[in-house]
Every structure is written in structure tokens, then in C-alpha cells.
Amino acid sequence: MTGFSPARRTLHSFILGLAAAGAMLLGGAARAAAWPDRPIQLVVPFPAGSSPDTLARAIAEPLAKDLGQPVVVENKPGAGGNIGTRYASRAKPDGYTLLLTINGPIVTAPALYKKTLGYDPMTDLDPISLVGTSPNVLVVPQSSPAANLQDFVRMAKEQPGALNYGSVGPGSSSHLGMAMLEHQAGIKLQQIPYTGFPQIITSIIAGDIQAGFMVPGVAMPQVKAGKVRALAITSLESSDVLPGLPTMASQGYPGFESISWDAIFVPAGTPADVAARLNKSITGILALPDVKQKMAALYFTPAPSSPAELSAMIKAEKARWDEVINRLNLSLD
Template sequence: MLNSLLSLKTLAKAAFATLGTCLVLAGPAHAAWPERPIQLIVPFPAGSSPDILARTISEPLAKSLGTPIIVDNRPGAGGNIGTRYASHAKPDGYTMLLTINGPMVTAPTLYKQNLGYDPLTDLAPVSLLGTSPNVLIVPKNAQANDYQGFIKWAKGNPGALNYGTVGPGSSAHLAMAMLEHAEGIHLEQIPYAGFPQIITSTIAGDLHAAFMVPGIAMPQVDAGNIKALAITSLEPTALLPGLPTIASEGPADFEAISWDAIFVPAGTPQEIINTLNAEIVAILNTDSVKEKFKTLYFDPVSSTPEELHELVVNEKARWDAVIERLNLTLQ
């Protein structure tokens, strides 16, 4: 009888050990991630600079993760609509957001109403992707051929010139508002759904000026369809040789840099965030992606999630001061 009991105990122990092994192998629900396609929200239209960056990194990221990455364009309100959509998605690792500084930094301060998301609490940072100055562009037949000529043109036609933006609160809007304040000029803002439409209207002469990402603007500049007058970084860049900075031609502290970054809904498991960060950093360091970013006039710049969070916090503080000084508010 004793031997029988011992045999039963031994069998029971073996059964529990086997069950425990199965449980360990099964692991938490997200251990097998990713098991299905991942949605990459871009809050700007197809053909825009963020869209091109999204499609540049989505292919190698899909390959490294072993699952399709579906780019989902949700434009409108200067990027706020798509950003809000992503912030309310299920935090399970199957929704990412590629957005720019406007919706993450300036929009929450500029708009009086609740945007439906808080960039610091509703979205979790993954990695910075890159930075780029904006380019001041005008039609090819514009009276201005350089920055000082543009200021003279604007001062000689107060209120008669207009400029294009991808929406109130965008970096293009704030950059021009800052320039208007510094130079004592006034232009009428014309909002568009995306950068390609701004280019089309500038080529047609319907727009007199715009601050534009160089990846969209420079091919048209090189083709002779529009003119580029200056850039918004404090220092010249090898990406745009021959173009002076506004800081060197006008207000000495003028700077308005665009950046793109990846975020996920807050609450996404940290191990998924860490995996995405590691894969994105590796992709940004490949020669093929570096070369593609160069053709877009973007410097590929990665970060840790913590560094991206710090960037958002610091940029928000800097632009909040600008918005307050210019007394800017949006409905």
C-alpha cells in the first residue's frame, strides 16, 4: 500500500510539473506578439512627408517583426484627428502612431477646446525618427528672390499676401506667426489638408508663401517650379547647401524645426515598446534608410522612449512661451 501511495504521489508530481511547464511556455497573452498586422496611423495625407517616412520604415519593420505593417492615413485638423484616434486605440501593440511635433507639442496649448487627447498621458513614446528644418518657399514668379526681398515684398503689401499651412497650430503656422511678429509683417493663413496641396497651389501662384518640409519642396525647387529663400534651423545644414538660415538674415534667434516620431497608446506593455524601439533604432542605422532619409532632407535621429518624452516636455515648454508671447489661440 505504501509503495502504491508513493507511486501515486510521484505521478501527481510529474503531472503538476508538466502542467507548470505548459503554463510557462504559454506565458502572458502578449508574449506571442505580434500575431496579426500592425496599424501605423499617419495623421496626414498620402504623399506628405510623414507618410513617406512611414512607408520608408514600415517595410523593414514588417520584415523584422514578421508581420505586415499597414499605413493608415487619417488627416485633418493639423494632425489632431489621427493623433486622437491613435490615443484611444487598444494598447495591445497593434496600433502605432507616426506624428510630428504640432499635435504633440503645440496643439494642446493653442486650442481652447479639449482635443480629446493629452499627448503626455494618452500616448507613450517609442522613438524619435528624424529632424528637418522648414524651407521658406514662394512662387517662381514672386517678386522676392531672397529672404530680405520677401520681407520687403510683404511690408510693401500689408495684408495682401497669403501663406499655406497644414492647419492652424502646425509648425508652418507657428513659424510664420513668429516671423510676422519679429519682422512686423502680416500675411493671411490659408489651411490645406496636406503638404502636396500647398505645393500645387504655390506652383499655380495661388499661394504667395509657405514654410514647407524640404522633402516635398526641394524637388519642385530643383525643377524650377518654385523658389526656396531660407531655412528655419539656427545653423546651415549640409542637406540644403546654399540656403541661408533666417537666423543669419533676420531675427537672430529664429528656429522652427520639424521632427517626426513614433508613439503608441498609453498602457502598451513596456516589453512591446522596448522591442519596437530596438527594431526602429536598428532600421534607422541601416545604410538604405539613411540614404532614403537623405533624399527626403531628413536627418535620421533615433532616441530612447525616455529621451523622446523629455523632448516633448521641453519643446512644449518652449513653444508654450512663444504662443503666450504671440497671444495665439484657436477655436
């Protein structure tokens, strides 16, 4: 710029700066407008056939249609969902990796695996939307003298430490929910770990164990067949998908809540416009009649949310379950 006056050089630099900024904005807008331009991976950290997998596949097809690109469900099971969750948390935050997971890897895992988890759900993942919620069901053998929750608690108080219950392992919702009941009711039960809910329900039917907090997809067919008895559900309010079953809260334990939920996340740092687009799409999909029907078959209620609402729910649940885990001095490292 030889020969330019200082004023002209300043003006020229200013114009060049504006042009560069405009190019960057246009480039960013073009990239956002182009998303997605290739298939999207929807990671499910549980095996094919599990309820998170079934929910993911119910969502994947209409999501692909709405976004105009295939949405491929990738099952990455292991360690109670922690392996797949860790994988998604480390993916490139470009909108091409989504995660559908349950509350365990997000809420309780950080307290249970303080040394070996390998990710921090609060900083490594961004929430998109809650997908659905489902209460657990407290069931006893059909032959049990307990006709209701009060009866069961009375039996436990009369036989301290004699009654046992099934769980799918220490730190699971089936374990922590019963630990919360023990604390609130002032009772003591014996935990019997099993490999899965089908094994637990078989033992309850046989009368080998006296109780268990169960996922309704496994419990309710046996309740309807008259093989086990349902005493309560663990949501604060009555459930449309489990009509007629009283809540724990309504039977003398106010505030007792232990629900299962599924939600969608993306790696932290995913562009805000992409996250907003995903939230809008998921909200619309959860209102589709066929999706609602598929969820009801799993005893799930659609529950779309904003990212902020999901984040607030996670923080509230984490505070509640951290208290239970710390009281038990429970660590799975």
C-alpha cells in the same frame, strides 16, 4: 492546516506566497517572450501618399521582418492628424497598436483645441523614438525682388500688411512659423489659407502670393526647376538634405526653429519591455541604407532617439509654440 503549529502555518503561507509570486513572474516573462504573436497595427493619422504614410511604409517592412510578425499600416486621417492620434491613444496598451505621427497632433494641437481634442499626448501616449526631421523652406516667386531673407523683411517693412503668404490653415506650421517671423522681425503679413501645399506652390509660382513656409518635398522640385526661389530653411543648423540653403538663424534670427518631425508612440501603459524592444528595432531600422535613401527622397534626416530624449524635445517645442499660440490668442475649438 489543522494540527500545524503557528510557526509551521506561517512558513507554509510564506512558501505558498513565494510560489505564487514566482508563477506570476514566470507568466509575465512568458507573455513578454511571446510578444508579438500576431500582426501589429501601425496607425498613421494622415492619408495614403502623405510623407508620414511613406515613412511608415518604409519602416513597416523591416520592422515586420525584425519582429517576425506583419506590421499593417492603417491610415486614419482627419482633423490635421488628431482623429488618428486620438484613436491610437485609446487603443489597448498591449504592444499591438503603434502610432507614427508628426509634431502637430502632439505639440500644437493641445493648445489649439483645449476643449475638443479628446486626448492628452503627454499622458495618453508613451514615446518610443523620433524617426526623422525635416526643415521647412521659405520660398518666394522667382520674380520677387527678394534675393535673401533680409530683402524680404525689408520689403515687408516698407509695405506693412501689403504682402501676403500662403498657409495650410490657422495653427499649421506654415502659419505659426510665419507668425514667429512676424514677431521677431517686426513685420506684418496677410495670411491666405489654402487646402494644401500644392495649391500654395502654384500660387507662389504665379505670383499671386509673395511667400510661404513650405515642406521641402513640395517646394524643392520647383526650386530646382527655377520656378520659385528658396530664401532660408528653418532648422537651427544647415541640412545635409538641403545643402547650400542658409538657415533663418544664420540670417539674423538666432533661435528660429520650425522643423517637421515624425515619431513613433504607443498607448500609455504599454509594457516597458515591449517599448524597449520597439525602440531598439526602430533604431536599427533607421540605420539601414535603403531606409535612409527613402527618407532622403522626402528631405528627411533619420533621427532615432530614446523615449526620454523624444519626451524632452516635445516639452521644449510645446513651450515655444504655446507662447506663439497664446500671443495670437488662437483657438480652433
